Amino acid sequence: MNDKKKISMAVIRRLPKYHRYLQELLDKGVMRISSKELSKIIGFTASQIRQDLNNFGGFGQQGYGYNVQELFLGIQEILALKQTYKTVIIGAGNMGQALANYPWNQTSGFEIQALFDINPKLVGLTIHGLHIYDIETLSDYIQENQINVAFICTPKERAQEIADILSKTSIQGIWNFSPIDLDGLDDIVVENVHLSDSLFVLSYLLNEDADEESERR
Numbered sequence: 001m002n003d004k005k006k007i008s009m010a011v012i013r014r015l016p017k018y019h020r021y022l023q024e025l026l027d028k029g030v031m032r033i034s035s036k037e038l039s040k041i042i043g044f045t046a047s048q049i050r051q052d053l054n055n056f057g058g059f060g061q062q063g064y065g066y067n068v069q070e071l072f073l074g075i076q077e078i079l080a081l082k083q084t085y086k087t088v089i090i091g092a093g094n095m096g097q098a099l100a101n102y103p104w105n106q107t108s109g110f111e112i113q114a115l116f117d118i119n120p121k122l123v124g125l126t127i128h129g130l131h132i133y134d135i136e137t138l139s140d141y142i143q144e145n146q147i148n149v150a151f152i153c154t155p156k157e158r159a160q161e162i163a164d165i166l167s168k169t170s171i172q173g174i175w176n177f178s179p180i181d182l183d184g185l186d187d188i189v190v191e192n193v194h195l196s197d198s199l200f201v202l203s204y205l206l207n208e209d210a211d212e213e214s215e216r217r
């Protein structure tokens with residue numbers, strides 16, 4: 001979608017939350033919602049919601065609110081969730097196996113095809129119906145199977161060398177779980193995941209001064 005380029009990343013980062021709550025509304029059979037009602041359940045202000053959704057235009061009508069189905073499908077399209085991405089997981093340890101076990105393709109187009117590891121004890125095994133291949137075969141596998149995306153789940157010391165291999169393939173995107181910033185991936189989009197960022201915020205909230213907390217809320 002050409003429109004995608006014009007939408008700020010701040011808005012894009014809020015869209016998955018809209019998508020999640022709209023899915024819930026659809027599951028409950030809610031067909032229409034005002035920005036005020038949406039604000040109550042989502043936690044963004046009504047004006048923020050109107051501003052965010054105005055970016056795409058045509059979803060809301062004065063006095064009617066939003067058509068939940070239309071909005072859901074619109075956001076799904078903007079996030080390209082219907083597009084298929086053939087995906088591999090690199091590093092078949094705790095994180096890699098946990099990711100392999102999750103049905104990502106039920107809510108998005110990421111279809112896990114295989115895992116790769118360096119450990120001979122893991123190579124050759126099948127977990128959750130997916131084969132674990134030797135990391136040595138990664139480039140060939142990507143080329144032969146037209147893989148679009150890689151999830152990196154190796155120890156941080158190994159992640160850059162994996163990125164170097166991927167940079168020479170046709171991979172388009174990386175979901176990086178290793179806690180380092182990867183270099184040399186100019187033509188590949190990278191999304192870093194840091195669960196600990198969220199955990200540290202929880203730690204802060206658990207220790208927040210009671211007065212400050214009531215002020216903030």
Ligand code: NAI
Pocket residue numbers: 090091092093094095096116117118119122135152153154155156158162176177178179193194195196
């Ligand atoms: P793990 O040790 O269980 O698994 C790592 C796997 O990578 C092992 O099976 C190992 O054999 C494999 N490996 C090592 N070198 C390799 C190479 N060159 N090529 C292919 N495979 C290779 O570790 P765990 O717990 O699964 O963590 C994986 C990564 O995820 C670590 O970098 C860790 O710091 C990170 N992590 C990230 C989190 C986040 O929020 N982003 C949360 C927890 C872990």
